[in-house]
Amino acid sequence: MMRAMSRTVVVSIVAVLCFLPAAFASERIDLNGHWQFRTDPAHEGAAQAWFRQLPASLETVTVPHTWNIGKYEDYEGTAWYFRPFQLPAGAQGNHIELHFGATFYRARVWVNGVEAGSHEGGHTAWFVDISALVKPTNTVAVEIDNMPGLETIPGYAMDMGRNNVWYDWWHYGGIVRDAWLTVNEPLLLRRQHVRSQISGDSADGTDDIVVENFSKQSTNVTVRLTLYAPSGEPVANVERLLHAAPGGNTAQIAFHADHLKLWSLDQPQVYRVEATLADRTGAVIDSLDDNYGFRTIELRDRHLYLNGERVRLSGMTRHEESPWEGLAETRGTMLHDYSEMKELQVTLTRPVHYPQHPYIFDFADRNGILMVPEIPIWHFSEQQFTDPKVIALAKQMMAEMIEQNWNHPAIFGWSVCNESATNTPGGRQYFKTMYAWVKQLDPDRYVSYADDHIIFGADPKINAASLADFVMMNEYAGTWHGDPEKLDAALARVGREYPDKMVIISEFGVAGIFAKDKIEGDILRRKILAGHLELFRKYDFIGGAILWCYQDYRSHRNLRPGETMGLVEMGIVDENRQRYPSYELWKKLNSPAAVKLSFQYPELWHPPAGFKATIARQPESWLPSYALHGYKAAWVVLDQSRTVIAAGEKALPEIGDAQQIEIPFAAPNATVLQLSFRLIRPTGYTASEETLDWSSGLAGGDSVTDMEKRGIQVP
Secondary structure, three states: OOOOOOOOOEOOOOOOOOOOOOOOOOEEEEOOEEEEEEEEOOOOOOOOOOOOOOOOOOEEEEEOOOOOOHHHOOOOOEEEEEEEEEOOOOOOOOEEEEEEOOOEOEEEEEEOOEEEEEEEOOOOOEEEEOOOOOOOEEEEEEEEEOOOOOOOOOOOOHHHOOOOOOOOOOOOOEOOOOEEEEEEOOEEEEEEEEEEEEEOOEEEEEEEEEEEEOOOOOEEEEEEEEEEOOOOOEEEEEEEEEEEOOEEEEEEEEEEEOOOOOEOOOOEOOEEEEEEEEOOOOOEEEEEEEEEOOOOEEEEOOEEEEOOEEEEEEEEOOOOOOOOOOOOOOHHHHHHHHHHHHHOOOOEEOOOOOOOOHHHHHHHHHHOOEEOOEOOOEOOOHHHHOOHHHHHHHHHHHHHHHHHHOOOOOEOEEEEEEOOOOOOHHHHHHHHHHHHHHHHHOOOOEEEEEEOOHHHOOOOOOOHHHHOOOEEEEOOOOOOOOOHHHHHHHHHHHHHHOOOOOEEEEEEOOOHHHOOOHHHHHHHHHHHHHHHHHHHHHOOOEEEEEEOOOEOEEEOOOOOOOOOOEEEOOOOEOOOOOEOHHHHHHHHHOOOEEEEEEEEOOOOOOOOOEEEEEEEEOOOOOOOEOOEEEEEEEEEEEEOOOOEEEEEEEEEEEEOOOEEEEEEOOOOOOOEEEEEEEEEOOOOOEEEEEEEEEEHHHHHHOOHHHHHHOOEOOO
16 A cells, blocks of 8 residues: 655745646546456465456446445455556646545455555555556456454454454445545645634644655646635635755645634534645646535533534434445445434434445535544453554554544544453553554644543553543443443443543443344333433532434444354344334434413314424533523424424524414314424534314313323413
8 A cells, every 4th residue: 555655844935946747637436346356265366366367157246336335244254355447648747546445354456467655554545556556448456355363454353252253243244335436646735634724714734745756856736725615705715836856745725714714513513625726837737625614623621612602413324334335335324324314313423333435425514413433442452452554554543434424524533443452451451552642643633542441440540541541431231231220320420430520421322132122122222222311410520421222233242142143133223224223212302492372262173273382502511411592493384194293494693592482373173283393403403393282072071181281381
């Protein structure tokens, strides 16, 4: 893999001009679609030079692709992908790279029979320089191995037995994200890192734009930064002359922006930062753009503040998988799931145990979800944490995740591992090493990890959680972690033992194996969701709570007796996205607003002649709790024939203390009325949904007390 820069040069004005050849505009060539595929259980492909001569018995597959669906669903080992590609006219002689959005897990690449490069890691993008290998017509071969080991990440969970467990999700091998070629001049833009300081409604910022020069001579180029407001209007435009030496160069460009629109949970104002690279004639030879958002995130007094407003947030995790696509997800599946998660009030997620698809980061940016992405270290032992190979690989994965996702406003912290031996000297040293590494890469964000020792009373003087910027605590009281009655005392102890730390409950929930079937499992899940959220609200140092997880997912672990492969039943939807009853409960428990409805009566025993809605934001003592700006109310009243009696909307610019909406209507002949009332976020998702029913039978036969219980106001 080519990703390291040979050296960095801060931008300067240099008088020397070097002439470039005629500009070739950068081009991206899609390599998704049909590839040829074959498994290699005997590991003979490399020895038999399949990269030069295609083997027999090939199958046609569609990339992105995983082989672990269907007949190869449990196949661990090596498999191969092959496809031809054509270079566009005039491309040969330029700088050409072969890119993969992700390949799980170890990959080697050959172009025209010559090995071009390799990569280890299953969830981040990588590339190889194939400029010297390409012809007008070419063949690429990719060997991928999804076999775990003691030094892979993810890998064998040594503290739970080396040979009977890998990790608690499925081993989806393949080219699991996009594949593409890029054709560039010998000069190109690699990435940009934007930082800013906000003062009032203005900001001063810098953009570190990395320029790579693959020629053997220095040259002058123009690097331009353009900042576009959410409306699409340019609000900053700055350019600099860069003397680009061979290798890596960084142009640091300062900018100023006024009249800012801040990124927030319900009004996620996303700016676009475009960097362009122009040659001495002014011709643009490369460009790139990223999301950016202006916001402040602070940890103060054990609380989380977004743009100066205290927030307590909730959400859930989600595995990147489905029965129809596995890890090789399409945007349609991702959009469906994350849209449902927004309807489920998600404002916070530690997305899952591994870096996410770029689409998910973009969705979080545009829909107001704060994220703590993580590298896939799960149940690692002290022996693994002290292995130099593991540490080097962890640092590589962390660097790739951060470099590729730096500019996303949704990200407020990074996580370096999950449920591992961080309560040992070696584990503590691993966290120190990774903490320093992350801060070197990204000084502005917070660093933590998901800990499952705190619930058992791990000594904070030994446990690495005491070194984190905030504590992430996994708790399964009532299932794996024992007596649910002890959770209250455990949370109080955490408050005492980590007196300067905000806590996020990074996992809680229920696995179906703790009940005899799915029905009883979901009954237990609903009980624990409601009970644990109530306890979390009691301790105001708990800034967030994250349910594990959105959907049931495939695994070899945490299955019912006698099963060696199947589904971990921990979702509030099943693997096919069919909803369990806990879906609606979670949605209601996590609404950021309290809404009460009542019908209004002109006279006793007469049909309603209107309704009243009382709306308030949840107080800071609640979880979740955050400011509600720019919401609207929408309602419809139907009679017994489903005729619309009343319908409308009302803007609610600020929702704080209780405010009321009173809507009159006329329905003198109604025998049944149904009021449906929704509170809608500025992003279009539903924050609260309530219904209220009336029937003439109820009004004529029930007591005043019964009527009042139903929300009917009796004069």
